[in-house]
Structure formats: C-alpha cells, structure tokens
Amino acid sequence: xxxxxxxxxxxxxxxxAFIGPGTVTVCTLAGVEFGFTLLWAMVLSIISTxxxxxxxARLGLVTNLGLAENVRKEIKSPFLKTIAIVLILSAILxxxxxxxxxxxxxxxxxxxxxxxxxxxxxxxxxxxxLSILIGLFxxxxxxxxxYKLIERSLVTLVILMSLAFLITAIITKPDMxxxxxxxxxxxxxxxGLLTIIALVGTTVVPYNLFLHASLVREKWxxxxxxxxxxxxxxxxxxxxxxxxxxxxxxxxxxxxxxxSNALDLAKGLEPLFGSFSKYFLSLGLFxxxxxxxxxxxxxxxxxARGCFGWEAGLKSWKxxxxxxxxxxxxxxxxxxxxxxxxxxxxxxxxxGLLLPIIAGFLLWAVNKSTVLEEHRNTKLQNLLGVxxxxxxxxxGAKSLMKVFGVSWL
Numbered sequence: 001x002x003x004x005x006x007x008x009x010x011x012x013x014x015x016x017a018f019i020g021p022g023t024v025t026v027c028t029l030a031g032v033e034f035g036f037t038l039l040w041a042m043v044l045s046i047i048s049t050x051x052x053x054x055x056x057a058r059l060g061l062v063t064n065l066g067l068a069e070n071v072r073k074e075i076k077s078p079f080l081k082t083i084a085i086v087l088i089l090s091a092i093l094x095x096x097x098x099x100x101x102x103x104x105x106x107x108x109x110x111x112x113x114x115x116x117x118x119x120x121x122x123x124x125x126x127x128x129x130l131s132i133l134i135g136l137f138x139x140x141x142x143x144x145x146x147y148k149l150i151e152r153s154l155v156t157l158v159i160l161m162s163l164a165f166l167i168t169a170i171i172t173k174p175d176m177x178x179x180x181x182x183x184x185x186x187x188x189x190x191x192g193l194l195t196i197i198a199l200v201g202t203t204v205v206p207y208n209l210f211l212h213a214s215l216v217r218e219k220w221x222x223x224x225x226x227x228x229x230x231x232x233x234x235x236x237x238x239x240x241x242x243x244x245x246x247x248x249x250x251x252x253x254x255x256x257x258x259x260s261n262a263l264d265l266a267k268g269l270e271p272l273f274g275s276f277s278k279y280f281l282s283l284g285l286f287x288x289x290x291x292x293x294x295x296x297x298x299x300x301x302x303x304a305r306g307c308f309g310w311e312a313g314l315k316s317w318k319x320x321x322x323x324x325x326x327x328x329x330x331x332x333x334x335x336x337x338x339x340x341x342x343x344x345x346x347x348x349x350x351x352g353l354l355l356p357i358i359a360g361f362l363l364w365a366v367n368k369s370t371v372l373e374e375h376r377n378t379k380l381q382n383l384l385g386v387x388x389x390x391x392x393x394x395x396g397a398k399s400l401m402k403v404f405g406v407s408w409l
Contacts, residue, residue, distance in 0.1 A: 009232035010215035014053060014208050015240030017295060019162055020288040021106020022099070022202040024281075025344045027244050028268060030195050031251025036174070036182030039245055041196045043183050045203035046241030048388045050234060052204060052359060053212050055366045055377070055385070057229045060213030061222060062375045067213050067358075068306030070365045085307045088361060091354040093326065095206050096300040100330025102347030103296060107134045107289025108334065109344075113282035127335035135331035138293040142323055161284030162243040168272040169246035172253045179249065194349055197395050201352030203244065204392075207299040209358055214302060223375065293330070297323035356392045363389060 030038045056067060063070055068088060075081040108130045115130065188196065216229050250268035269277035301322040304310075310318055334343060363385045366377050377385065 009236065010057070010212055010219055010229070011053070011233035011236035013215060014049075014205075014212055014233070015236040016159075017208055017211075017292065018049070018203050018205050019240055019243055020103060020202075020292040021109065021285050022102050022198075022344050022348045023244055024161075024247060024285060024288070025106070025109075026195070026198045026202045026348050027247035028251040028254075030199060031248040031268070032254050033195065034189055034192055035252045036178050036249070037187060037189055038192060038196060038199060039179065039182035039248060040184065040186045041199045042203065042241060042245050042248065044186075044391070045200050046237060046244075047384075048200070048204045048391075049241070050237050051381070051384045051388060052209060052362060053233055053237065054230060055362055055381070056209045056212040057216045057233060058226060058375060059362070059366055059372065060216040061220065061225055061229060062372050064217055065213075066217075066302070066306045067210050067362055067365060068303050069309070070371055071361055072307060072309060074365065074368055074371060084361065087357055089304065089307055091357045092207055092210070092300050092303045095351050095354045096296045096326050097329035097333070098347040098350040099205070099207070100293060100296045100326055101333035102344040103289050103292040104131050104134050104138075104330050104334040105289070105343040107286050107293065110282040110285030110287075110289060113278050129335075131331055131335035134290065134293060135327060135334075138290065138297070138327060139324070141294055142297065142327070143320070161281065161288070162240075164269055164272060164280065164284075165243055165246045165250055168269050169249040171271045172250060174249050174252065183245075193395070193398060197352035198348035199244075200392065200395065201348035201350065201355065203241070204351075204355055204359075206351060206355050206358040207296065207303070209362055210303050210306070211295075211299050226375075293327075296330075297326040300326045352392070353396045356389060356396060359385075359389050359392060 027042070030041075059065075059067060059070060065073065068085075071084050071088065072081060075084055108128060111130050111134075212233075216225070220229060247268065250271075253271070254267045266278040266281040269281055273280050301319045304322045305319060310316070363377075363382075365371055366385075367382065369376060
C-alpha cells in the first residue's frame, strides 16, 4: 500500500479531489431529478477537465512555474497585473471558501447518520457543532502538517466508495440505449440549468488547475516527462468521470422525488449493500469531506503565494493566514444553519460560475510564445479550449440571468 501511494501521480490526486461530497451529492440529485438526461453534461465535464488539466500540467513542466507565477511574470503593466492578481485571488478565495463549506458539510452529512441532534443554541443562533469539530480537526492537521497517514486512510475509503458505485451501477442493469442517448444527446430540461453548472463545477475544479501545475513539478522534471504526465492524467480523469456517471446511473434507479440527507443519497447503493448502505456511504462522505477540507485551503494558500511571489515556506504566518481564512469561512457557512445538501450544491454552482476566469488566464498563458515556446497550444487544443471557455461563459451568463430574472418578479 505504501508503494501504491508513493507512485500515485498528480492526475490521480486531481481525480480524487473532484470525487468528493459535491460529486456524490450533485450527481445523485441529477440522477434522481433527471434520470439519464444530464449524462452528456458529465461527458462534457470530463473532456473539459482533461483538456484544461493537460494545459496546466504542460505549463508546470515546461516553465517550472505555476499558473499564478506565470501570469504575474508575463503581464508587464503594473495596472493590468494588479487587476489579474485581484481576479485570480477573488475567484480562488471565493470559490474555495464555498467549496470548503461544501466539503465540511459533506463530512457533517456523513456523521449525521450516527448523530441525531447536531445543533446548539448561542446568541439566538443554532450552529452545527459537527461543522466546528471538523473545522478544528482540519485546522490541527494543516497546522501540524503531518497528516499523510490519515489522508491515505481517508483516500482509501473514497476509493472504496467509488468502486461501490461502479459495481452498483452494473447491478441495477440500466437500459444501455437510454444511457448512451443521455451521454450523446445534449438537452437542458426545465429547471436543469443550475444542475448542469453544478455538474461542471464539481468536475472541472478551478483550484485543481493551479494545483496540477505545481504537483507535476514535484513529481517529474522537464519536458521529457510530458508523455507520462499526460498518460497519468488521461487514465485518472476518465476513471474519475466514470465513477461520477455511475453515481448518476445509480441515482436514476432511486424511487424517490426528494434527496435531503445521507439516507436518501445512500438509496443508490441499496442494490449492493442493502440496509447497510447508509453506513457505508456516510463513512465515504465523511472521508471525502475531510480529505477535501484539507486540500482546498492549502490550494488557496499556494495560489496566494504564487500571486504575491512569497518565498516563505508552508509554515510561514502569511501562508497560514490564507488557509486559516478559507477554513474559517467554510466553517461559518457550513454551521450557519443551511441544509448541507443546499450548501454542497451552491459550492459546485459557484465553482462553475468562476471557472471562466481561471480557464481564461490558463488559455492565455499556454498560447504565449515567451512562456511555452514550441510547446504552445496547437490549433486543435485552442479550438477545444475556446469551446470550453465559451460554453462555461454562456452557461454562467444564463444562470445569472435566471437568478436576476427571478429576483425582479
């Protein structure tokens, strides 16, 4: 097991990052509410993730710098550089704070199967003490920095949960004709737009674009490693996407119109685990939530360090202040009394809306001859990148118009 984890590539870690509470929740909601209809959105998300993460990996290997460092280095105008850094920091801090709230809420959702009343009254508020406990646990692990053993144990649980969904999807014997139709025929059902954006947001995670560029530099060195980095990425992301689609297939078999807790989410695993499904899924949600609750604040701190060019190490006060800020916001939003399911879904929608900002900077960087030289994007890569960027912008604009349209009525 030690050797397996030692040889895990960045692509596997990226895939593990998006198979979290958000993926389980949003994919289950999509399957329950729309059946196989939105499988095409997951296919689009997988393709988008592969295309964008490949650009991030190539950027990291060729330049030996992350995305934020390249943006800061290549923009010469102080005014434009400031705007770019503010946009990146805003997108990552807002997105990661929302994502962190979803991660902690995912852990809470798992624990609520074992603990009934999880709120207490203080100053007229009723915060959830499980959110605070998970936040403190994540804080201690991040502050000490020695969390590899626990992280590996939790990742193992997430992998087991993923395998369970894949096996259950086969057991339910779905109509393959309907599954293929859902995968290949794009359609936006009524009230399905925000769910589509959430599916994109839970798969194409903006902070993963920053993390991947940094991780490949630590795992490999130089352009000669591009081939192995791409192989690692393609296999990992496609397998992760299959797990996401398996969750949607399992959920489509659930005979329920409403999903509000872990017990409802676990119905998709009943063909495999029967009455024990809720306990298995609860442990998986808790593990996925804790694992992501550690990585999301760290990613935000890495981005801040790249934007400001800090030379300070991981235990410097500036680096710690960033992840503490993101973790604190996550705990506050998670414990504020909102339903865990709603917080998780909002986090994925927020990520989907912020994606165009980060994808835009990435597409700009990988087309700069001063950055990647002969390893710049090909015409096909640019075409795919532009299509992905435009699709993300259109979906985000449509959802914002819908939100503001509702508020005007």
